Amino acid sequence: MPGRLLRLLSLLQSRREWSGTDLAERLGVTVRTVRRDIDRLRALDYPVESTTGTAGGYRLTSGRNLPPLLLDDDEAVAVAVGLVTAAGGSVAGIEESSMRALAKLERVLPARLRPRLGALGGVAAAVPHRDVPRVDPGVLAVLAAACRDAELLSFHYRGRNADGGERRVEPHNLVTVRGHWYLLAFDPGRDGWRTFRVDRMAELLPTRRPFTRRELPVPDPAGYVSSSFANASYRYTARLTVDLPAADLRARLFAHVPGEIADAGPARCTVRLSADSAELIVQYVAAIAALEAGFELDAPAEIEDRVRELGVRLTTPYE
Known part of the structure; x- marks a missing residue:
């Protein structure tokens, strides 16, 4: 009996809502036994709600006290x-x-x-990310719940160009990349997948309206978000052709370069870099140049001038 109650509690904590039939199958008991066990949990002050519908079901809701979690x-x-x-x-x-x-x-x-x-x-300790906007944990909790429960979400969004607008999306995943938090969601109004910086979101409003989950174009949400950054176009874009295979270039870089790296033959690859900051592009180019592999740079004049100036500073003796 105690073991079954703990198993029931663990199931209720793992998903927002369960039907009585699903719980009975998982526990290997009858639906009537599930109802009795639910009553026992309620007697122990666990806030278990009965849900309406064709088959009915159960949901563990928030209560006055935080119930114990069961972790393996x-x-x-x-x-x-x-x-x-x-x-x-x-x-x-x-x-x-x-x-x-x-x-x-x-x-x-x-x-x-x-x-x-x-x-x-x-x-153990974690080194904090520098110059990364902080996000409200309450906002993350709202977004995580909307992703978990497949509920439409409305919010005000401020883009990187400071333009703002109301959005209504189907939230899919929360992803963190280099210290930034992003919401990966399908935007029905724009008929496509979009990523939203969490620190640019405001006035979050869960609608309590469910939606049918869509399949991502790729199976990995984090990989999808990273690839969307690599393919995005910002104020500055530079392209390099490097005398290294793509796999070797990725392995030898000391830090992640947020760009698209693709093979261009057995011993060469191309790198596409895009950012709103010319200084950032130059830093990425310098990181690749430091590998002592031949490369060609195709970039706006401002980027080429900055790279040339950096080369002069590095080769000029300090006096």
């Missing part, structure tokens, strides 16, 4: 790693809360896991 070993370690990372991340005001949560998690863990997580909290 891998989930507990994943939460601890996430807390350490969050402490140095781009979510506003979360540093101290993350460390408090990690300390609480360590205290309630089974003895077999406590030393591992204690060591993690004692020696």
Whole structure:
């Protein structure tokens, strides 16, 4: 009995809503037994709601107190790693809360896991991203819930050119890239997939209207967001032809270059860089030039002049 109740609670925590039939199949009991177990959880102050509909169902809702979460070993370690990372991340005001949560998690863990997580909290640290706008954890929570529950979301969005407008989208995934948080969503009004910087979103309004999930053009949301950046056009665009295979270039770069890298033969590749900052483009070109492989640069005159000036400064003796 206690084991089945814990299993039922774990199922209710893993998904927003369950039908009585689905729960009965997962637990290997009858629907009537599920109803009795639900009543026992309610007697223990777990806020379980009954939902209406053809088959009816159950939902674990928010209550006055935070109920205990059930985590297996891998989930507990994943939460601890996430807390350490969050402490140095781009979510506003979360540093101290993350460390408090990690300390609480360590205290309630089974003895077999406590030393591992204690060591993690004692020696691990995350280097914060520089010059990255902070985002409100409450906003992330709203976006995550809309993605999980497949509910249409309305918000005001300010683009990179400071133009703003109302958007109504089908949220799919939250993705973090180089410290920035992005919402990947399908925009029915523009009939296409779009990415939205979370720090540029305001006046979020969950509509409580469900939508049918669409399949992404590629299976990996993070890969899709990264590729969309590589193909985007900004104020400055530069193209390089490098005397290295694409795989070798990626492996030898000390940092991720946000551009499209493609093979152009057995021993050459092309790189497309695009950004609103000329200085940023020059930094990426310098990183590739430092690999001591031959390359050709095709870029606007301003970029070529800046690269040439950088070369002169690097080769001129300091006096």
